[in-house]
Amino acid sequence: MDQVEIFKALSNKSRLQILNWLKEPETNFPDQAEYGYANGVCVGQIQMKTGLTQSTVSEYLSTLQRAGLVKSNRVGQWTYYQRNEEGFAILNEIIKSEI
């Protein structure tokens, strides 16, 4: 888990927004309700809310996942993303003791 990679992932307004939205999926992605929130929120929902293209959002989610800040679950043709709180715990450790 590279520190620089984590901070690079956080160096983008849209990616920060996605992470924040994923804190309260029920509030921020109501259209996801019919599929449930257990596995997270699917890419299409996130894409719509950002207003960016599908490819960009897919790329951004990969970036966040490589940094350890989200995790994904593939279910059928959907990929659900949710926050990875372990990643944030690591981030807190880094800031407390390594910076």
Next chain:
Amino acid sequence: MDQVEIFKALSNKSRLQILNWLKEPETNFPDQAEYGYANGVCVGQIQMKTGLTQSTVSEYLSTLQRAGLVKSNRVGQWTYYQRNEEGFAILNEIIKSEI
């Protein structure tokens, strides 16, 4: 204080290292001893330790200052830099509540 700007400032190995070194100036910048540590560490000392050019280090320190992570004191021909712990407090707040 822009969130993205803070994370961009942290998205660089050398800048992270500088911040970490400045946690213990006495240990990491012993040559600074004769001038004291009260105002921080001067650019030249930091430059030597990074191995980067003077202009790059000066630029990096400005970047960190714009992000609120260090503060500077000019004394004579020297500019001393030290950590700005308020900035780190803000960073912690951002991570806790805005991401």
Next chain:
DNA sequence: TTGGTATATCGGGAAAAGTCGATATATCTT
């Protein structure tokens, strides 16, 4: 097996960041 839908990957052009050497500015010393 043929479409249809959701996501991922690829290729690219524009903008930003990384890093340098050269030069400017500020200050100190003599």
Next chain:
DNA sequence: AAGATATATCGACTTTTCCCGATATACCAA
């Protein structure tokens, strides 16, 4: 006032990031 030293800024070049459209892949449904 002149030279020396410390730092900041400028101009340039290379690498990375941003973000897109097009295409590929995976899965589902008829």
